[in-house]
Amino acid sequence: MPIQFPRIVAAVLTGALLVSAGVAQAQQKPAPRPAAPAPAPTAPAQPGAPAQQQAPQGPIKADLVPVQPEWTKVCGADQQSKKEICYTTRDFGAQADQPLLALAVYDPKGDDSKIIRLLLPPGLLLKPGFRFAVGAGALDAGEFEICFPNGCFAQAKVKTALIDQMKKADKMTIVVKNQVNNEVTFLLPLTGFGKSYDGPPVDPKVLEEQQKKLQEELQKKADEERKKLESQQKPAAPAGK
Secondary structure (H helix, E strand, O other): OOEEEEEEEEEOOOOEEEEEEEEOOOOOOOOOOOOOOOOOOEOOOOOOOOHHHOOEOOOEEEEOEEOOOOOEEEEEEOOOOOOEEEEEEEEEEEEOOEEEEEEEEEEEOOOOEEEEEEEEOOOEOOOOOEEEEEOOOOOEEEEEEEEEOOEEEEEEEEEHHHHHHHHHOOEEEEEEEEOOOOEEEEEEEOOOHHHHHHOOOOOHHHHHHHHHHHHHHHHHHHHHHHHHHHHHHOOOOOOOO
């Protein structure tokens, strides 16, 4: 059974993101849909200063909230090793209806090595990689795997002990650098992670319905925003004589 990475739609902080990815194992790469690359954030222009001389914005810190009501656990057979591999995932955003990034923890059964995988928005520096910390723990390092115009995959290999820390912690910190070399810190709540990680996987049919419902809700919101924008752009009707 192929492992599906969740579909997310984002337009927060670093630009637009629309990715739909299929993952049969932790190393597989998705086939994304095109989207606009992220603009570099800049500070407000000083009076009389040319636009190109604007000072870049300082460090960004964002407390994210979950997009789905619960974490989702999916299990399937690895196509190469034929062993079972599960992942527990959730999307996060600055608002509940604005997904920005996705976190997935891969659990190859019988292996002490686990994989933390992120789907991050575009507009980030790749060479520094990313850093992450669980609770009040020290920062660890991870690397970007591959990027597309609409998003980047990054991952870090960890041990079971760190996953045990995630089950007890209240948050996870993700630190990256944007394209103007400023730090962007995301704080992700971990509430409910341990229960889902140790619990049974979701039924594939239920997962499909969840993804369908999410897509419909996002499409509805996009249509409402489009209609609102169109109504604002319509010229006013001429006054009657």
